[in-house]
Amino acid sequence: MNSSQPTEGQSAKQIPAFRPYLVKVARTEQLSTSFRRLVFTGDDLQYIGTDGLDQRIKILLPLEGGRWGDPYLFAPDSVERGSWWEQWRALAPEDRNPIRTYTIRSADCEHRELSVDFVIHNDPGPAGTFAQQAEVGSQVVIIGPDRRAEDSSIGIDFHPGQANTILLAGDETAVPAMGGILQGLLDSHWSGQGKALIEVPYADDTTLQLPHPEGFALDWVSRSSGQTNLAHGVSLITRVEDYAAEHPALFPADASDATSAAALASSGFTDIDVDRELLWEVPEQAHVNGFYAWMAGEAAMVRSLRRILVKDHGIDRSRVAFMGYWRAGKSEM
Ligand SMILES: Cc1cc2nc3c(=O)[nH]c(=O)nc-3n(C[C@H](O)[C@H](O)[C@H](O)COP(=O)(O)OP(=O)(O)OC[C@H]3O[C@@H](n4cnc5c(N)ncnc54)[C@H](O)[C@@H]3O)c2cc1C
Structure with a gap:
């Protein structure tokens, strides 16, 4: 079976458009003074959407010590139910992993990779700090499109007709x-x-x-x-x-x-x-x-x-x- 096909009993309509992907940094590249590219890899990225353009994603960043407030956020049944947002919101504020919005720079489902170009800026918050310090193996959770879903192109705002x-x-x-x-x-x-x-x-x-x-x-x-x-x-x-x-x-x-x-x-x-x-x-x-x-x-x-x-x-x-x-x-x- 083609891996991009829905599993038995699950139609494309039922698959949540966005889902969590637990990924780790595979490579880093300093593109210029302000831009650092992080290339993430993870087994589930075989399902990552590749619609491109300005498609946005959310990045969940680890708490101190690499902690995940709810390790079941990205467990297979949460992913299938599309319940990550409710689970995240139900956490105590100190257990909520910070969330920031970024853009998919490129996605390659065949090689299970996704690149994000981070701006390294002054007064960084959790995302800017992560981008500066990330090393091979650093983990984040990416909330990104599932290409098997009917509406996987959600999050694209460039509509030039x-x-x-x-x-x-x-x-x-x-x-x-x-x-x-x-x-x-x-x-x-x-x-x-x-x-x-x-x-x-x-x-x-x-x-x-x-x-x-x-x-x-x-x-x-x-x-x-x-x-x-x-x-x-x-x-x-x-x-x-x-x-x-x-x-x-x-x-x-x-x-x-x-x-x-x-x-x-x-x-x-x-x-x-x-x-x-x-x-x-x-x-x-x-x-x-x-x-x-x-x-x-x-x-x-x-x-x-x-x-x-x-x-x-x-x-x-x-x-x-x-x-x-x-x-x-x-x-x-
Ligand atoms: C749809 C969308 C797509 C985006 N795509 C990208 C992307 O691909 N790459 C990217 O780098 N950013 C992107 N951003 C911007 C990114 O989400 C913000 O810069 C984010 O606030 C950075 O998070 P942080 O945790 O470092 O800082 P925060 O905790 O959000 O803020 C901490 C401080 O840093 C300041 N700050 C935040 N961003 C900047 C900045 N860029 N320059 C200077 N000061 C800043 C804030 O004003 C605040 O004072 C995107 C935003 C949106 C909404």
């Missing part, structure tokens, strides 16, 4: 997702005009290789160069404004002009308080032609990008995904 002009914009935490999206477009022989605006901390981070389709231009910028240290998001926001100015056909009107179509489109605009709410505005399935944009990174930065596109230019919201991946000064949980 039939768009032939694509804009991606993000900071370092969005680089793995942008890498997955560009690889997916390349694999699907997408043709059109695309631009990826990418802001990273250091000059050597801009040398990361992200294979992409011919019509795509990658525009990297680093916050630190020589004596200059720009605040987070400043360069990216300027670049998005420049892109809008350079593409009047895509950004036709100034919404401050009360008679324009953009003014109508942006009339229901309300800002988001990123310290209280999650900034996550993603069109479910964009059935768009023409222009589509995807933007992710630090939440206040993404809020500014949303203002530029929606408030200032009245871009139709079904054409843009805005995602606050993290919030400066706040832990994910």
Whole structure:
């Protein structure tokens, strides 16, 4: 029997879309100053989803001493019942393994491997600390897609429909997702005009290789160069404004002009308080032609990008995904 087939008595519909995989680090690679790739391996990764793009996963990190609050969280019957979340929530706070959100950089079910590119950042929480210190054999639990499940592509937010002009914009935490999206477009022989605006901390981070389709231009910028240290998001926001100015056909009107179509489109605009709410505005399935944009990174930065596109230019919201991946000064949980 093909290992990706449901077991007897279990249809694809019954298999939970996401499940825990107990994995350990097989290899590590320092890609640049800010990026460390951890390649995880585990027997069950034969079932890992390989839909790619920006598919997100959760990572459960060990408590001190490598402790798992509930060792049965990833026991076969919990996996089959899809009960990990309820089991985790039922634990006393001190027994709950910290959970953080990451992106599958690549998955290889044949070789039972999954790669995650971690940003090594200041003031790290449990995930950043784990990424810095991980060695071959270090364990985590990945809550990831099961390719045997009917809805295994849950957690993908890039829905460009039939768009032939694509804009991606993000900071370092969005680089793995942008890498997955560009690889997916390349694999699907997408043709059109695309631009990826990418802001990273250091000059050597801009040398990361992200294979992409011919019509795509990658525009990297680093916050630190020589004596200059720009605040987070400043360069990216300027670049998005420049892109809008350079593409009047895509950004036709100034919404401050009360008679324009953009003014109508942006009339229901309300800002988001990123310290209280999650900034996550993603069109479910964009059935768009023409222009589509995807933007992710630090939440206040993404809020500014949303203002530029929606408030200032009245871009139709079904054409843009805005995602606050993290919030400066706040832990994910
Ligand atoms: C869908 C999605 C996909 C993501 N994919 C990736 C990915 O593939 N790779 C990746 O590295 N990150 C990714 N992130 C971001 C990652 O989840 C956060 O950076 C996470 O908060 C890091 O966890 P931590 O335990 O180190 O820090 P936390 O405990 O969450 O926070 C501790 C402190 O660190 C700060 N902080 C958190 N992240 C950063 C950062 N990147 N730079 C500077 N300060 C930071 C916080 O503001 C806080 O002050 C993704 C987030 C989402 C929502």
